[in-house]
Amino acid sequence: MNPKVVSKTKNSTKIMFARLFLQSIMTMKKTNVRTNSDHEESRRRSLIIDTAAYLSMARVVGWKRTWSRSIIFKIRNRAIRKKGSVKKKRRRRVGRIHQKNRLFKIEKLRKPVPGGEAMDVCGLLDETVHYTKSLSTQVKEMQTIANNLSKYTYNTSMLSFLSII
Amino acid sequence: MAMNGALLSEMLQCTDTTVLERHRARFKWQQDQHFQHQLQENLFGELGGVFSVPNSVHGFQNGFDPVQLKPDPGMENGWPDLAGFGPCGYGNGPAFDINYGISRTASCPPTVAEAAVKGRESDLSEKITSLATKENSKKRKVDKVQNTKGFVGEDDSKEKRIKGFAEDGESKITEQNSNNNNNKSSNSNSNSNTTAINNKNRKENSVDTSKENSKVSDVQKLDYIHVRARRGQATDSHSLAERVRREKISERMKFLQDLVPGCNKITGKAGMLDEIINYVQSLQRQVEFLSMKLAAINPKLDFNTDNLFAKEVFPASTANNSIPTIGMSTDMTNPANFIQFNPVQQQLISSSGIEMSMINPTDIGLRRTISSPISLPERFLDSSCFTATPTWDSDLQNLYNVTFDQGRSSFTSQPFTGKIERTNKSCQSFFLFTIALMNF
Numbered sequence: 318m319n320p321k322v323v324s325k326t327k328n329s330t331k332i333m334f335a336r337l338f339l340q341s342i343m344t345m346k347k348t349n350v351r352t353n354s355d356h357e358e359s360r361r362r363s364l365i366i367d368t369a370a371y372l373s374m375a376r377v378v379g380w381k382r383t384w385s386r387s388i389i390f391k392i393r394n395r396a397i398r399k400k401g402s403v404k405k406k407r408r409r410r411v412g413r414i415h416q417k418n419r420l421f422k423i424e425k426l427r428k429p430v431p432g433g434e435a436m437d438v439c440g441l442l443d444e445t446v447h448y449t450k451s452l453s454t455q456v457k458e459m460q461t462i463a464n465n466l467s468k469y470t471y472n473t474s475m476l477s478f479l480s481i482i
Numbered sequence: 483m484a485m486n487g488a489l490l491s492e493m494l495q496c497t498d499t500t501v502l503e504r505h506r507a508r509f510k511w512q513q514d515q516h517f518q519h520q521l522q523e524n525l526f527g528e529l530g531g532v533f534s535v536p537n538s539v540h541g542f543q544n545g546f547d548p549v550q551l552k553p554d555p556g557m558e559n560g561w562p563d564l565a566g567f568g569p570c571g572y573g574n575g576p577a578f579d580i581n582y583g584i585s586r587t588a589s590c591p592p593t594v595a596e597a598a599v600k601g602r603e604s605d606l607s608e609k610i611t612s613l614a615t616k617e618n619s620k621k622r623k624v625d626k627v628q629n630t631k632g633f634v635g636e637d638d639s640k641e642k643r644i645k646g647f648a649e650d651g652e653s654k655i656t657e658q659n660s661n662n663n664n665n666k667s668s669n670s671n672s673n674s675n676t677t678a679i680n681n682k683n684r685k686e687n688s689v690d691t692s693k694e695n696s697k698v699s700d701v702q703k704l705d706y707i708h709v710r711a712r713r714g715q716a717t718d719s720h721s722l723a724e725r726v727r728r729e730k731i732s733e734r735m736k737f738l739q740d741l742v743p744g745c746n747k748i749t750g751k752a753g754m755l756d757e758i759i760n761y762v763q764s765l766q767r768q769v770e771f772l773s774m775k776l777a778a779i780n781p782k783l784d785f786n787t788d789n790l791f792a793k794e795v796f797p798a799s800t801a802n803n804s805i806p807t808i809g810m811s812t813d814m815t816n817p818a819n820f821i822q823f824n825p826v827q828q829q830l831i832s833s834s835g836i837e838m839s840m841i842n843p844t845d846i847g848l849r850r851t852i853s854s855p856i857s858l859p860e861r862f863l864d865s866s867c868f869t870a871t872p873t874w875d876s877d878l879q880n881l882y883n884v885t886f887d888q889g890r891s892s893f894t895s896q897p898f899t900g901k902i903e904r905t906n907k908s909c910q911s912f913f914l915f916t917i918a919l920m921n922f
Contacts, residue, residue, distance in 0.1 A: 359777055366773035422755035429762045439727060442734035445758065449741050457566070459772040464911045466779045 330451075331458050332375055337373035338462070342366065368392060374455045383440070384448045387432025 345365055372392050375385035426441060427433040430448050433441050711717045715725070739745045739754060742761045748754050 320499070359774075362777035363774040365771070366776050367770055369771055370769055422752050422759070426755060426759055426762075429766065439730045439734065442731060442738065444739060445762070446734060446737045449758070449762055449765070452769070453741075455589060456765055456768045456772065459776070461771065462608065463772055463775050465777065466776065 331454060333377045334373055334455060334458050335462060337367055337376055338370055338459070341369040341373055345369065370455060370459060378447075378451055382444065383432045383436065384430055384444050385476055391431065 345362075371388055375388040378385040380386055421440055423441065426445060427436070430441065430445050433444060436444065711722065711725075715721075735754060736753060738758050742754075742758050745754055745757050745761075748757055
């Protein structure tokens with residue numbers, strides 16, 4: 318019974334993520350303005366989709382986790398800054414850096430985990446556990462979506478081809 | 483049951499009233515759990531086929547009424563909170579929901595039901611709470627059987643770990659509770675303020691009462707109440723705190739070791755951390771790559787959907803025509819279907835009409851078209867999460883389904899695929915539905 322519960326909840330997070338992600342993609346499609354060069358366009362698009370994926374995962378997780386909060390704040394702040402109001406750079410001082418090997422590695426771990434700059438080691442590891450889990454879920458889900466979309470486009474093209482015949 | 487009765491009589495001899503209450507609650511919960519196990523087994527025995535199928539149409543056609551059945555276990559226990567579990571909006575179907583609800587009831591004591599509902603949002607906390615409750619029950623049994631204090635230390639360390647991984651809110655609650663308990667121990671008074679506490683806190687209580695027995699009352703060690711130094715270890719507060727911190731870190735490293743693939747063989751924390759960092763970065767890179775892929779797909783998708791809508795009139799009209807006839811023969815008229823599709827379908831339906839035909843999603847789609855004009859059952863609509871879709875929309879969805887499943891005709895040739903694939907497919911069809919709806 319326990320694995321069933323787990324799978325169910327996992328499914329719900331997955332579905333929530335998929336819904337938010339697809340919504341954001343669709344809204345993006347409506348609002349985008351085509352630039353001149355094709356390469357630049359695709360680059361910009363992929364960046365936006367990347368951001369959308371992270372943001373939707375963070376939204377699914379909610380405010381309980383530090384990493385999701387930091388992702389949401391970061392993206393929001395970036396949006397505000399793009400509007401041209403504030404340009405302020407705050408640099409937090411990471412606590413004393415130990416020269417021991419392990420702790421030095423832990424300092425390295427602060428960079429990939431969002432919001433990990435100002436955290437104690439326990440909290441950082443805790444966040445890392447959760448972040449890794451949700452990130453793997455996100456990757457799986459995005460793979461599914463990408464596969465489905467590619468199949469979908471393939472099938473629609475096939476259908477149009479068939480109906481023409 | 484006999485053992486439980488003996489335990490109860492033992493408990494009656496206790497002088498502490500709150501302890502008695504707690505034991506009673508536990509006893510009741512165990513009874514409930516036992517009963518629900520039986521119920522669950524019965525249900526699964528009878529309706530195993532139904533439970534394994536995620537979609538709602540199947541359950542409906544079997545004459546099995548999931549929604550009526552659902553509130554029953556909840557009502558028998560006298561906590562109608564279960565009704566909140568009703569058909570959720572994600573379109574997984576009510577059969578799934580029952581499953582979920584029952585397992586829920588079995589795994590949680592009744593007092594925790596609300597807290598569990600709250601904690602449903604995040605899977606991690608979910609897992610942990612269920613795990614914690616289970617472990618708690620085990621531990622309580624142990625505590626009951628032998629009231630020695632030797633076990634306390636080990637239990638403490640385990641529970642502390644669990645607590646460390648529980649959600650923030652819960653830990654807050656536990657902190658409050660520990661405050662309560664501190665007051666209690668300092669006053670050594672009645673425990674009236676600790677009666678209205680849910681499960682987590684009950685766990686804490688058990689710890690703290692055991693501690694009360696050992697007569698260690700330190701207000702300073704508020705955060706790490708249940709830490710005790712073993713023989714030969716330093717006992718001042720700083721080294722205790724440091725030890726707790728180290729234990730926490732090693733615990734988390736263990737979790738990470740389970741999470742990150744290929745991390746089991748590495749010994750030494752430095753190498754493990756290296757591996758973890760690599761894994762996280764690779765995941766991030768993967769996200770980047772996938773977003774590039776999606777960006778490449780997206781314009782094509784735009785183009786193709788536009789293309790599809792121009793052509794859509796033809797198959798939709800055929801689907802409309804095929805409504806009065808039986809779903810099987812419509813497949814022949816529908817030009818979008820592959821030819822190899824039909825014999826498989828006929829075989830499936832002739833051999834066992836219900837279960838196997840569910841596997842074929844196009845068949846579902848066709849049935850949906852059939853059932854949509856004839857007074858759609860509300861349950862069905864609820865389960866499919868798109869309430870009040872007009873027939874035109876449903877037709878379009880069917881169209882999408884058909885187009886989507888052509889590429890995966892190999893899927894239909896495997897009648898008894900696992901549940902995972904089915905759920906996966908339901909997820910996929912859900913994506914398709916979202917795409918279809920967003921395009922309108």
